Every structure is written in C-alpha cells, then in structure tokens.
Amino acid sequence: MKTKNSVLFCLISSFFLIFIISIWKILATLQGLNIQNFNLQIIFIFGLLISFANLRIGKKIKIFYKSIIFSLIFVVCDGYIIQKLPLWYNIGIFLILYFFVNKINKYSFENLKEEHSTQVIFFDFLTLFGILFFSFVILFPFYMMLITSFKTQIALLVNPLDFSINFGQDFKDLFKSYFVIFKSYKFGTYILTSTIVSVGTVIITLIFAIPAAYAIARLNFFGKTFMSTSILIIYMFPAIVLVIPLYTIFSQLGLRNSIEGLLIVYTATTLPVAIYMLQGYFKSIPKELEEAAILDKLSWFGIITKIIIPLSIPAISSVALYVFMIAWNEFLFSLMFLDNPNSFTLSRAIQYLSGDAETPRQYLMAGSVIVTLPVLFIFVYFEKYLVSGLTAGSVKG
C-alpha cells in the first residue's frame, strides 16, 4: 500500500509539474522566446526525483531551504545547461518550483499510509490543476485581446508569436490603435450611443418595472398568478423569433436606425427579468410599513416613492446594473435594426469593422477592449450584488 501510494503520488505530482511549467513555457513563447520543445521527459524525471526526495527527506530539512535547493537544482539543469534561456524565464521557473515544493511538502510516508490517501492526493491535485487550468483557459483570450491591441500589424506579421510589449516606446505609439479607432472610425460617437441606449434602457425599464413589480408583490387582483408565471415563460422566449416581425414593423414605422427603436426593444426584453427580480425583493419588505402609510392616506404613488423605493435601493441598483449590462452587450437587435454607421452601438460598430477584411486586427482588438472594459469593471466592482442576482436566474444568455 505504501509503495503503491508513493509511486502514484510521485507520478501525479510530476504530471502536475509538467502542466504548470508548460503553461509558463507557452506564456514565455508568446513573449518572443524561441522555445520549440517542452522537454517533457526532463521535467517528468525531475518531478519524480523531487517528489521522491521530498518524501525521503521529510521534515529533516526546513521547508524553506528544501524548496530553495530543489528549485535551484532544477533551474540550473533545465534553464541554463539545457535550454540557455534568459534570466526572467528562469526566475519564473524558480518560483514555480518553489510553489510546487511547498505544495507537496505536506505529504510524507506517514500520511500516504492512511486510508483513501490515493483519492485524497488525486482530489488535491485535481483542484490545483483545475484552478490553474481554468484561470489559464479563461484569462488567456482576454490577455491576448489586450496585448494584441498594443501591437502593430507589421510586428504581428513578422513574428506571430511575439506578443511582448515595448513599454519604452512613445505613449502615442503604444496606444496608436486606440487613437486611430477614435479618430478615423468615430468610436467616440459609438461609445456615446451605447451609453445613451444602455442608460436609457435602465431608466425606462425601472419606471415600468417598479410599479408592476409592486402590484404583483403586494396587491390582489384578477390575473395575478397568470401574470407572474407568464413573466417567466416570456423570459424564456428567444429573441431570434422576434426579429423578423419586429424588423418589418419597425421598417414600416420608420423606427429602424433610431435610438428610440432600440430603447423600446431593449426595455421590453429586459422588463420580465426586472419585474421578476424586483417583486421577489418587494415581498421581503414588511407589510406593516405600508399599512401605516395607508392610514396616513398616502396614495400608491406615495407608497412606492416614499417607502418601497428607499427601502429597496440595493435590489434596484442590482437590477439597474444588470439591465445596463444586458443592453450594453446586446448584439442581435443592433445588428438587425442598425445599418447606418451614424447610429451604431459599440457592438455593432465592431462587427461592422470586422466586415472589412482590410481592418487590421489590432484595431478590432482595441475596439473589443473598449467594449469589454466597462462591463468587467462594473462586474468586478459590484460583484457582491450581482452574483446573488445571477443565481436568481437573471441574466439571459
């Protein structure tokens, strides 16, 4: 049992080491380093040796010295003697090894003897692997988006793997793509249009949704249950089946290529979500407050503006943020309804830009960064509000 577990442990940890170093090598390759080989066998053998040595040595040497010694041995053998790579690359490898040795330090011959220890090891490394894997897979495209927007067409054609940024260059050269898309592609106007449409949608949606949500949450009327169930069903209904009738109707009414048209459609499509989220919150407000207000002869308008809204600011702001994000990210309707470049939203403008095969990709990526940043910023900054709302089943996608 002990030997089997030790062998398994050494194998799993070596594979894990291969995985981290491979990610580092890919990132280093993208900085323009000429790495053509992962040298998997060498990493594997080192991984096995380090894991085994770690088990043998156990707690005889302090963990700090142990990790430094192992890391140095690995770096010297792999980086300097075999591959001859620059210092920053080897510092990275050193830190990875340091992290790795610290991770495997908690295993010793004693706890490998315990019951289920194979599965425990497996799960431990799977979690670590998962964290790194998913971080890499998710952040990599975002990283490439950002980096590409700072490169020039020629540099990318000369070496498609060199994504290193020269920070020494002039500020204007570094942000050249951004200057170009603002100057020659009118991105300033598009940002303004997108902002007007998104903020407008938020305001109109709230004006329509708050009274309706209040009525559904509090008042008794015929058709109430029907209304609250149909909200959910309407919410499930796909935008793609609305497109053709709306297109024909909007064409005949002259609402295409207008901000008003977009506002109407966005409001209607976000209303069910907004009402659903708000009525859930309104139900949690104690009824006694309103009863007191009714005795004071407050009208429903007074109740909503003086009691309900002040008490539900957190819910209202989270709905507002959602509606903003939905409207900002919306693409289908802006593709259908806008064909005049003067009334484009950001998403539509980027799609239009990509339609021209001549458009250099760094402009496309600069546009993508501009459209992504506000949303990610809002999301990270207000994450707490938003996550609880997301689980309420809100954002449609």
Next chain:
Amino acid sequence: MKDTLANTEKKTAYILTLPAVILVFAIILFPIFANVWISFKEVELKDIRIPEPRAKKIVKSISEDPSKIKILYKLRNSSLLQDIREVSFQDKFPKNFKIEKLDQRCEFEKYTLKCKFGNWPAKYRENFQVVFETSDGSKINKKNLKSTKPKLDGTSDNILLNINFTLKNFKKVLFDNEFLDLLLTTFYYTFFGTVGSIIFGILTAQMVNQKFYGRTFMRSVLLFPYVAPVVALAYTWELLLDPNSGTLNSLLINYQVIETPINLLGQKYIEINFLGIDFKLRLALTTVIMFEIWRYFPLAFLFILARLQAIPKELYEAADVDGASPFQKFFNITLPQITAVISILFMIRFIWNFNKFEDVFLLTGGASGTRTLPINVYQQGFAISDIGMGSAVSIVIVVLLLLFMFFYFKLLGKRVDEN
C-alpha cells in the same frame, strides 16, 4: 366598504401593471403572432417598404424676368413593384404669387397649389412644372421657396395586410433536403453545448467550494466569459484560431505538434484515427460548441456552487466518521443534492442554446457545417431576403421549443411522482 377597498386595490393594480403589460405585449407577444401571419405569406425584404409618392422641388429663375420663376417638381413612385392610388399634392407659396398656367389636374387657391394626380403605377416618373409671377412685380426670394416642401399623399396596398396566404414557405422549409441536416446540427450544438457547460460547471463549482487562497478572485474570474460582450469574445477567439497567423496554430507549429495549420473554424470535417477506427469529426461545429461551453459554463457553475454551499456540513462529517472516500462522498452525497439544480439548468441552457444566434453568427456566419436553425432564420430572412421563409423557420423553432418544454415537464412531473 370592504368591497370598494378591494375594488380600488384592483384598479390600482391594473394601472400599475398596464404600461409594462402593454409594452411586453407589443414587443414580445405580438411579434410571435405576427410571425405566424407572415410565415404564410410570400414576402420579400424589398416588399415591406410601403410605397410613397415623392417629389423633388427644383427652383429655377428665369433670366430675362426676375419677377417670374419656374418650379420643377420631379415626381416619382418610390416603389418599383407596387402602384399608388389617388396621389394628392399640395404646396404653399407666398401671398403675392400668381400662377401663369394651371395644369388641368390642379387648382390654385389661397396661395396653395393643390393637385390630384390619380394613380401612379410602379416605377412611375413625371417632371411637373409650374411658372409663377409676382402680382406686384417684385423680386422673388429663391431661398424662401426652396424651404417649403410639398406634401404628397396616396394610398397603396401594404403587402403584409392583404389576405393572400400560401403554404409554400413551410413546404420549402420542411421538405428541403437540408432540413434534416439543419435539425441535426442544431441538436448537436444544443445538446453537447448544454452537457459540456454543465459538466464544466460541476467541476468548477466543486473546485471553488474548497478553501484556497484567492477563492473570491477565482469566482469572479470564472464569470468573466459570461458577462463580457459576445462580440469582443468571438473576435478574440477568431483571432486565436485563425489558420494563417492565429496564435494557436502558430504555437502548435512552433512546438511541432502539427505541420500544417488547421482551420478550426473553416473546415467542415476532419479525419481522425482513433483506436484504429477512422471517423470524421465535424471540426467547425466542435469548435463552435467549445466556444459555447467556454462562454456559458459560468452560469452552471454559479447555480451549482450556490447549491453546494447550501448542503449541510453534517452530511460530510457523518460520511467521514463512516470512513467514506472522497469519490464516495461525491457520488453519494454531492451528486444527489445537485440533481434538481442540474435538471433546471439543463432545461434553461437547452432552450437558450437552441436559440443561440450571435455566437455562431460571429464565429463562422453559419458556414462549414455550423448552420443552426436560428442562423437559418437570419439567412433566409436577410441574406436571401425572403421574409416569409425566415418567419416559417422561426415558427418551426417555436414549435420545437414548445414540444421540448412539454416533454421535459411531463418527464420531470413523472419523476417527481415516483419520488
């Protein structure tokens, strides 16, 4: 008294909900019915513009006499297909104007020129000219004349409102050779996208449910693909996967994994030899499914994580006492606790993936075997500009969705009964 109170409550409720109900009805429910109507018609994109009578006003001064002026109206029917009936025309002039010669279709009264042009066939054009002189012989201000615009009016058929119906669209949609292929592609895309995102959701939720440094950061990072705009993400992926100078292909060639670049988004099939068996993998479709999984697993992750955090700790402690292994704990405690969430997620994601348009449209435009039903709506309606066909495909989508919902709830209902 009580009765009136209940009545006012009802009234208030209707007043409060009415604006939202009207808007949702007009923009969401009405179009669904309109779809049914349009799908039985032969309508093309160019037909939906209502024909309009138009006039371009050109003011020409007559050189030998400054008190006279010639006005030319270029009249036309904006439609190339339909005629306009009973076109009427009206234009205003300054008070001191006298008309020189009056067309018999027109009359000049109260400084207004009114004409009845009768019926204009499709593509109709006419140059209509009038000459004016001032009654007091004063000079004419051309700018003033140009600024007033003539008003035209006429009646025409709106092709959407007539009652000619046809089954042609549905025949074309359902009995087309490609229909089965279309349905199969849509099904692959929807099913594998849904299952993939749920599996990834379970894995990530299980992972984040453990304690480690940077856990909250990890949770927001995992949601990035879901909240970022689809346009930006699709173009970034396209750039990464590009066969000519895309990062992925360059990397793979650099590491000598492949010799020639693979066009991941533009190649329909790829031959794969697996365990001695050759089979064809639908490459572009697989890539598009990968994108879909990547973009939507965060929703599954969030739902499942919320459920995992609600599982009472005592269950795991009891299992520890019994000496259960991590695998046993996962399969016997965790999985049964999250089946309800998974089944809801399956339905939500299935329906939304079934209707997903933007992702495929932006990545491949429906080329190389990635044409799903929603893409077909767009292609029929706007690329081939056959609005009727597009509507018919939309109706097929709605019917399939309703069928899916019906069977899903029936199946789910049965399972609930059994428990």
